[in-house]
Amino acid sequence: MWASELHREQVRKGGQVPYIAHLLAVTAFVLEGGGDEDEAIAAVLHDAVEDQGGAETRAAIVERFGERVAEIVDGCTDSDETPKPPWRARKTAFIESLATASTSVRLVVAADKLHNATCTLHDLREHGPAVWDRFRGRENAMWYYRSILDALWAFGPNRLVRQFEMIVSELDTL
Numbered sequence: 001m002w003a004s005e006l007h008r009e010q011v012r013k014g015g016q017v018p019y020i021a022h023l024l025a026v027t028a029f030v031l032e033g034g035g036d037e038d039e040a041i042a043a044v045l046h047d048a049v050e051d052q053g054g055a056e057t058r059a060a061i062v063e064r065f066g067e068r069v070a071e072i073v074d075g076c077t078d079s080d081e082t083p084k085p086p087w088r089a090r091k092t093a094f095i096e097s098l099a100t101a102s103t104s105v106r107l108v109v110a111a112d113k114l115h116n117a118t119c120t121l122h123d124l125r126e127h128g129p130a131v132w133d134r135f136r137g138r139e140n141a142m143w144y145y146r147s148i149l150d151a152l153w154a155f156g157p158n159r160l161v162r163q164f165e166m167i168v169s170e171l172d173t174l
Contacts, residue, residue, distance in 0.1 A: 002064065003044045006052040013134045014123065022115060023047070029111035033160045035104075041065050042072035043108050049073055054080035068104075075105030076112065087136060091144055098151040106152060110160040113148050117167040124174050142171065 003023050010019035027043040035043065045065075049058045058080070062070045078094040079085055098106060120141070123131045135141035145168045152161045 001044070003048065006045075006048050006057070010051065012119065014127075014131065019047075022119075025115045026108070026111045029114055029160060030108055033107055033111060033158065035107055035111075038066070038068050039072060039104050039107055042069045042076070042104070043111060045069065045073050046076040046108050046112055049080050050077045054082065072102070072104045072108055075101050076108050088140075091147075095144075095147045095151050098148070099154070103155075106155060107160070109148070110152050110158070110164060113145065113152075114160050114164040114167065117145055117164060117171060121167055121171055121174075124171070129174075142168075145171065 004020045007019040007023065011017060012019060012022060023044045026046060027040050030039050030043040045061060048061065058070055058073070061073055075097070078090050084090060098109065120131065129138070132138040132141060149161070149165055149168055152164070
């Protein structure tokens with residue numbers, strides 16, 4: 001699988017879990033949430049442009065999978081620049097972009113954030129509050145999760161957004 005090749009050197013923050021595990025989990029959430037084939041392909045590639053080559057990787061996505069998949073990946077990408085712009089400004093712009101994002105982009109974003117938040121919750125239970133250090137601190141991480149949740153709720157409830165809300169609520173109590 002091409003995504004596995006692209007991310008072969010990458011592991012999840014704070015551990016040794018191969019990054020492909022995240023990509024496959026996001027893809028499963030997309031399919032379970034009613035996603036189609038292009039949305040599933042975009043899910044497995046949602047971090048490719050951002051983390052693995054920028055515009056060159058985007059061009060390869062268009063060539064291999066078509067413009068629709070690339071557009072969904074674009075909507076999930078908060079920056080393809082190296083070095084990346086400052087964190088807060090980048091995340092704020094990404095959150096704002098969700099107001100005009102396609103249903104497909106919102107589906108993949110919801111799946112991505114649901115998996116990230118779920119992993120954060122599991123790590124907090126296992127390792128305690130030091131986990132927040134991976135994410136610029138608890139306050140920043142929770143601001144980001146809540147802001148994404150609010151942006152997604154603006155389009156009405158769905159299965160993934162409801163699950164994401166439950167995880168964010170639980171993170172709030174820890």
